[in-house]
Amino acid sequence: MKFINRGSILALFLVSATTIFAQATKEKVDGVVGVVGDYVIxxxxxxxxxxxxxxQGVDTKDITRCELFGKQLEDKLYAHQAIQDSIIVTDDEVNSYMDQQIDAMVEQVGSLDKVIAFYRKKNIDEFRTYFxxxxxxxxxxxxxxKKIVDEVEITPEEVRNFFKGIPEEEMPTFGAEVEVAQIVVKPVVSEEEKQKVIDKLLQIRKEVLEGSSFFSKAVLFSEDEASIGNGGFYKMNRKTPFVKEFKDVAFSLDEGEISxxxxxxxxxxxxxxxxxxxxEVELRHILIAxxxxxxxxxxxxxxxxxxRSKIISNEISFSxxxxxxxxxxxxRNNGGVLLNPRTLEPRFELTKMDPVLYGQISSLKDNEISQPILSEEKGIGKFYKIITVNNRMEEHKADFAQDYLKIKELALRDKQIKTIGKWAEEKIEETYIKISQDYKTCEFTNNWLKK
Incomplete structure (x- = not known):
């Protein structure tokens, strides 16, 4: 079965509403075509x-109903087993995400009525229940x-054996890469301005303790754009990639406590x-910079x-x-060397590089220092930086020593896929599954028909 990327419900509205409604006008007699555990398809x-x-712009002419039905069966198997494994998804979590998605849909197509009409629901309550x-x-x-693949680990010996098992004609080629370093200087904020922000947050805290809504205060005052829409809400654990200071405070508080x-x-x-x-901790926060x-x-x-002038005059090295x-x-402690956020190694493949960063380094020669660049990041504001290219690697066939981290990623992904396949095989055997006669001639990757 081909891998099909399931987008969010929002993807339905990435093309014009007129086109989508035209696609949906042909009525079909609906019916149950599959059952997996307690779930129907x-x-x-x-x-x-x-x-x-x-x-999503996917060409569907070569994608069969059997393939899509197989993907539906897989998803229902995961959901069914999640219930068996006591995985919890709270109503608050679902409703919060649903509110964000509905707002985005309305913004895309113009009105809530159009969204409800597309799904052929009578009113907002019926639509929300369905959604x-x-x-x-x-x-x-x-x-x-996530639970299945999170438990998968790989040893250096397994990585080596994976690499040795790749046929020469299938050996991956890695594109041209660069190692980039930067020095950042941020404008100094006065102590007076810092105290103004602290006083504002203390006032908000006092009002919440006296009965005001933290949700409303976050919507009104927080500068964290990622969480404003849901009242500053985050769910996190110790592994969630938040900065240390934030996690330290979050995990030091009791339920109902405000820092x-x-x-x-x-x-x-x-x-x-x-x-x-x-x-896990469920929290709300307010950020003011x-x-x-x-x-x-x-x-x-x-x-x-x-x-920059001191580096160019050799008074001090860039590092x-x-x-x-x-x-x-x-x-800073790594001499300014940037880590690729996708691979967590200090190399960036040019064809997959952030366009802004690529534009800043594309004309630089090795060890040349850029002119000061005025940059801005959400939550941080404006700052100046200088950039240099420490090293360049041309396009090349995979080399075990030079490309170990990339090969390890490929090996881990291969092991995860095999683990998921084995998991699915075992769970299919022990789960009640019923397939409609219309789909029993499909050639599934998994043994859904239990032959």
Whole structure:
């Protein structure tokens, strides 16, 4: 079976509403075509899958109903087993995500009535009930998949054996790569401005303790764009990739407790813990970043120009200057070397590089220092940086020593796929499965027909 990427429900609205409604006008008699455990699959579910794929720009002419039905069976098996394994998806979590998706749909097509009409529902309550089940099942599916692959680990010996087992004609080729380093200088925020933010957060905290809604305060005042829409809500565990200071405070609080203001690289926060479930914490937070003056931004530019001149005159190396003067602590101790966020190694494949970063380094020769670059990041604001290219690697066939981390990633992915396949094979045998006569001639990858 071909791998088919399931987009979010929002993907349905990435093409014009007129096109989508035209695709959906042909009525079909709906019926149950499959059962997996307690879950049923309707013929209309497969029709909806086609519409989703077309909305994402996927050419569906070579994708059969059997393939889409097989994917539906897989998803229902994951969701069914998630229930058996006591994986919990809370109603609050589903409703919060549903509100975000409905808002996005309405913004895309123009009105809530059009969204409801597309799904052929009578009113918003009927639509939310229908949409709730879809979201909950999707979340159960994804959490079950995550649980399976999270338990998969790979040893160096397994990586070596995987590499040795690749036929020469199938050996992967890795594109041209660069190693990039940068020095960052941020404008200095005055202590007076910091205190204004702290006082504002203390006032918000006081009002919440006196009965105001933390949700409403987050919507009104938080500068964290990722969480404003759901009232500053996050669910996290110790492995969630939040900055250390944020996690330290989050896991030090009891249910219902609100933190004092504390600082991270993004600004000042307060956190309110709503629920603690084992190793997971559900919380809301408010972020406000202190503002700097134009004079402070000018001083930051002058500072980085001085650093650059010292490097060019060989008074100090780029690496030493980064360790001594960079305001980016994530790269400072590594001599300013950037880690690729996708691979977590200090190399960037040019064809997959962030376009902004590529534009900044594309004309640089090895060890050349860029002019000061004014940059801006959400949550951090404006700052100046200088960039250099430490090393370049041309396109090449995979080399075990040079490309170990990439080969390890391929080997781990291969092992995860095999683990999922074995898991599915075992669960299919022990799960009640019924296939409609219309689909019993399909050639499935998995043994859904239990032959």
């Amino acid at each position: 309707l013929d209309s579910d497969i029709d909806l899958e086609y519409i989703q794929l077309k909305a 709730f089940d879809i979201i909950k099942n999707n979340k159960l599916t994804s959490q079950m998949q 004092e203001p504390f600082e991270t690289i993004y600004g000042y926060h307060i956190i309110m813990v709503e629920k603690i479930k084992g190793q 202190p503002k700097y003056t134009n004079e402070a931004l000018k001083e930051a530019k002058e500072k980085i120009e001085l650093i 030493e200057a980064a360790k001594a003067s960079s305001d980016e602590k994530e790269t």
